[in-house]
Amino acid sequence: MPFFKSMPEDAGPANVFRTYPDIFGHWVKMSQAVMNGPSPFSPGERELIATYVVGLAECEYAYAAHAAATCAWGIEEGLVEALLADPETAAIEPKFKPLLAFVKKLTLTPSKMAKADAEAVFAAGWDERALHDAILITARMSFMNRLVEGYGFTPMDPERAKADARLRVAKGYRDKYPEFAEKKRGDGVRAARPVLYHAHYTRYSTTALMLSLSKHERARPQARTHPSTGSQDEVDGVDL
Template sequence: MPLFPSLPSPARLSDLLSRHPAHAGPLLMHVEGVMHAGAPLTAAECELIAAYVSGLNACAFCHGSHQIYAEALGIEPGLIDALLEDPDTAPIAPKMRPLLAYVAKLNNLPSRLTPTDVAAVMDAGWSEDALYHAVQVCALFNLFNRLVEGAGVDFTYGSNANLTPADRSADYKGFAKRLGVLG
């Protein structure tokens, strides 16, 4: 159930952003920059991290929508759920395992990150830029998870299989333009 009285039931992210447009355009441009701006991680890897972080935070809306995006971009169906169930046995590429472990620790216990955690990511072949990119995605989805949960955005894509969050391309800049919050 939506928490904000201006939102319909069920409430989508587009409902929230179009009712509060002052910051929606810049926010979605930031999302576009973090998720797609030719950074070290692929769009699929970014969407995997977004869905994983949102699942760790029990944000059903963001988890469900970004799982759709991740799978549309080539992430194996069921992988994100397997990560949430048991990250140690999930069928994830060895290179991704320490990066996702870092993201999970950052999400759940950030003050306990150590140079050993960074070394594990670097030893797997990631650059510092890639790790920073993963940190940005994690931070961004903590922000979005709080926006969504704080307003009561509750649309469930799983029960509406013919609908997608914006479109399957995860084009956040296009989404902002369609909402009219970006010129």
């Protein structure tokens, strides 16, 4: 149950976004760029990093949402749990281990970060853009952890998390919201903008990703009218 009486029982971050659009219109645009824009990491790998961050922080709401999104992008189910248990024995490419060690330290003990932590990431083969993106993902999820816990949102059930994950894959972090989606020129109709993908992925081909996108688009849940705003939302109250 949220701490705010103005929020419905099943409220989530999306309710906050709609209440303060002047702030969170910029937030969802930034989130789209960080999580789905050009990057050395695939969208699935970025969701994996995000889920690892919220798992370390023990934020149940964010973990449910991003674990589902990680799986929706084709990452093996259970990998994040294995990383949280023991990153050294988890079935992940060796070059990710120093990167995730950096992310873990930045999440849990940020004041103890040292140049050696970054050098270990570079030595594993990552460039400065990759480390920059990992830092942004960590910072973004740390913000969302505090927003969720500060408002007292109740973790969503698994089916709702999966539905939101399908929507996130199909439309991205901004255009899943009719209120914030980019308008078509000339007619004022809000329309979904295609998710931007970087040309290089370490695990996924562009063809496979587009097939996955098509599959999830077909499985997208039906829209419904939001009780307080009158706008149509396919999954109400959810986003991280």
